[in-house]
Amino acid sequence: xxxxxxxxxxxxxxxxxxxxxxxxxxxxxxxxxxxxxxxxxxxxxxxxxxxxxxxxxxxxxxxxxxxxxxxxxxxxxxxxxxxxxxxxxxxxxxxxxxxxxxxxxxxxxxxxxxxxxxxxxxxxxxxxxxxxxxxxxxxxxxxxxxxxxxxxxxxxxxxxxxxxxxxxxxxxxxxxxxxxxxxxxxxxxxxxxxxxxxxxxxxxxxxxxxxxxxxxxxxxxxxxxxxxxxxxxxxxxxxxxxxxxxxxxxxxxxxxxxxxxxxxxxxxxxxxxxxxxxxxxxxxxxxxxxxxxxxxxxxxxxxxxxxxxxxxxxxxxxxxxxxxxxxxxxxxxxxxxxxxxxxxxxxxxxxxxxxxxxxxxxxxxxxxxxxxxxxxxxxxxxxxxxxxxxxxxxxxxxxxxxxxxxxxxxxxxxxxxxxxxxxxxxxxxxxxxxxxxxxxxxxxxx
Numbered sequence: 001x002x003x004x005x006x007x008x009x010x011x012x013x014x015x016x017x018x019x020x021x022x023x024x025x026x027x028x029x030x031x032x033x034x035x036x037x038x039x040x041x042x043x044x045x046x047x048x049x050x051x052x053x054x055x056x057x058x059x060x061x062x063x064x065x066x067x068x069x070x071x072x073x074x075x076x077x078x079x080x081x082x083x084x085x086x087x088x089x090x091x092x093x094x095x096x097x098x099x100x101x102x103x104x105x106x107x108x109x110x111x112x113x114x115x116x117x118x119x120x121x122x123x124x125x126x127x128x129x130x131x132x133x134x135x136x137x138x139x140x141x142x143x144x145x146x147x148x149x150x151x152x153x154x155x156x157x158x159x160x161x162x163x164x165x166x167x168x169x170x171x172x173x174x175x176x177x178x179x180x181x182x183x184x185x186x187x188x189x190x191x192x193x194x195x196x197x198x199x200x201x202x203x204x205x206x207x208x209x210x211x212x213x214x215x216x217x218x219x220x221x222x223x224x225x226x227x228x229x230x231x232x233x234x235x236x237x238x239x240x241x242x243x244x245x246x247x248x249x250x251x252x253x254x255x256x257x258x259x260x261x262x263x264x265x266x267x268x269x270x271x272x273x274x275x276x277x278x279x280x281x282x283x284x285x286x287x288x289x290x291x292x293x294x295x296x297x298x299x300x301x302x303x304x305x306x307x308x309x310x311x312x313x314x315x316x317x318x319x320x321x322x323x324x325x326x327x328x329x330x331x332x333x334x335x336x337x338x339x340x341x342x343x344x345x346x347x348x349x350x351x352x353x354x355x356x357x358x359x360x361x362x363x364x365x366x367x368x369x370x371x372x373x374x375x376x377x378x379x380x381x382x383x384x385x386x387x388x389x390x391x392x393x394x395x396x397x398x399x400x401x402x403x404x405x406x407x408x409x410x411x412x413x414x415x416x417x418x419x420x421x422x423x424x425x426x427x428x429x430x431x432x433x434x435x436x437x438x439x440x441x442x443x444x445x446x
Contacts, residue, residue: 040272043295047267048285051297051322059285062093063336066284069096070338072112073281080105085122086151087114089283093299096281099123099151119154121181127304129181130156134306136175137313141167145189145347146357148305148319151282157302159187189347189355191307202291202327203253204234211291211331212236213342214274214361215261215373219254221364222330223342225311227251242368246312249344250364251330261373265332268294273375275337277361286320286335288358290328290343293350298322300340307357309345317357323350333358339372403436414446421446 048059066089073087076098085099096114100106101122109116121129126149133140133147133156143164150157156177160168168184202211203222210226219238224245227233231240236259243251255261264271266289280286280300287297298321305319324331324343333340341358348354365372401417413424415436422436422443436443 040267040270043267043270044272044287047287047295048297052285052299058092062285065089065094066280067336068113069093069281069284070278070335072096072114073098074278076109076112076114079108082122082124085119085154086126086149087281088152089281091283093283093285099154121154123149123151126151126154126156126181129177130304130306132175132177133158133172133182134313134315136171137306137308137315139174140171140308140313144168144171144308145187145191146305146307146319148302150302153183156182158182158184159189160184161188161190162186191309191345191347191355191357203236205231205240209291209327210329211289211327211343213330213332213364214265214339215263216252216365216370217261217373219252219259220261221250221252221342221361221368221370223344223359224249224251225309225345226330244367246309246314248316248363249314249359250342250367252364252368252370263373263375265289265334266295272334273337274334274339274373275375277339277365277372279360279362280335280338280340284335286322286333286340288320288322288324288328288331288333288343288356290324290331292325292327293323296322296324296350298356300335301355303360305357307345314344314357314359316360316363317344318360320356320358321353322356323348323354324356325349333361337375415443 045056045059048054048062049056052059054062069089073096076087077084080100083100083102083105085101087096087098089096097117098109098114099117099119100109101119103118106116106118130147130149141164143161145159145161147156147158158168158172165184165186172182172184173179202209205227208226210222213221224243227240227243229240229243233240233253236255238253238255238259240251241254263274265274268289282300282303284300285297286300287295289295300318300320302319305317306313306315307317318341324346329343329345331343333342339361341360342364344357344359346354346356361372364370401415403415403417403422415422417436420437423446425442425444434442
């Protein structure tokens with residue numbers, strides 16, 4: 001497990017850097033065209049405003065601050081070594097605190113713009129203690145839905161349903177973990193994998209439906225509980241090449257010919273770009289996309305969380321307060337334009353709220369040696385792509401039609417463009433320059 005954590009951290013550090021702030025640039029006047037990228041940024045700020053109860057301007061400031069914090073945190077992890085004990089943002093997402101075990105490093109932390117806090121245990125020591133609990137997951141009481149490393153209190157938290165606190169404490173003692181390292185908290189969580197046994201859009205497998213996580217070279221990543229290796233998927237069609245569940249909750253699907261990975265996440269409606277996979281700190285805002293409840297936002301509560309589902313314990317998850325429901329499993333989690341992970345499961349719903357967990361993207365990419373599809377790189381199509389060279393957009397509105405760029409069109413979908421009707425031949429996500437009359441490989445006129 002230590003090797004797994006280190007591999008995931010290394011993948012996050014060596015992934016595409018966060019170099020461009022997400023800043024909404026409004027048009028100079030009301031009559032000026034808004035680009036697709038500006039619209040995507042505006043919609044993300046609106047979703048954050050709705051779910052985090054802040055203004056769009058506060059959301060914009062928060063995103064910029066979180067991006068700076070992610071860069072500082074990644075740098076300090078390397079510089080502090082074994083003295084590093086975790087990091088977190090305050091409730092507004094503007095102040096980064098970095099925990100250290102050696103007060104001599106306090107000035108180094110301050111120089112990076114963060115606030116140092118001296119604690120008793122390093123991140124490595126906390127992870128080692130949690131590993132002892134993970135090793136005893138099979139003996140965990142049914143009243144214990146999960147446990148996690150809480151860097152803000154420099155301890156391990158074990159969750160227990162009401163009435164099960166004593167059993168939880170007894171299990172901790174039997175695991176051999178030092179008593180002062182762990183605290184038991186009463187919880188109403190009852191996590192289950194978010195599989196919706198109803199056919200629908202997104203992608204399906206047998207009689208079930210899940211959501212695509214992120215595009216990678218040759219296919220996409222998703223949740224492991226959505227299908228074992230060899231499982232066939234539809235829309236897009238493909239096969240699950242690798243899957244790990246329980247223990248982990250990730251899988252990758254190799255798409256059949258005719259599908260093209262894109263550096264986009266559906267925000268219902270429209271899309272947002274994916275530029276990299278820099279890991280966001282605790283208390284960062286995060287938004288998720290799923291085929292049941294669409295686009296929802298929250299904050300990262302804790303990392304390195306273990307959760308016990310009926311099928312077994314999953315380790316190394318990230319805990320959030322964003323909501324999700326069955327069918328959202330496998331879907332994307334993104335902070336700004338940086339991929340964070342794929343939906344695993346949790347408790348609650350999007351009416352009453354809940355606690356949802358995601359599998360970090362860095363571990364999935366590392367385990368299967370995958371390359372995330374990001375902006376700036378040409379798509380690695382699994383088939384022949386249109387030969388028309390995309391051109392710079394001159395308007396965000398198609399001439400007298402319903403076709404739009406950066407939109408997923410499934411098999412048989414219809415759209416109008418230039419006064420004519422068209423039907424999809426090959427499912428795809430539209431791009432500027434791929435207007436129906438320009439790409440007969442994708443559209444037929446009807």
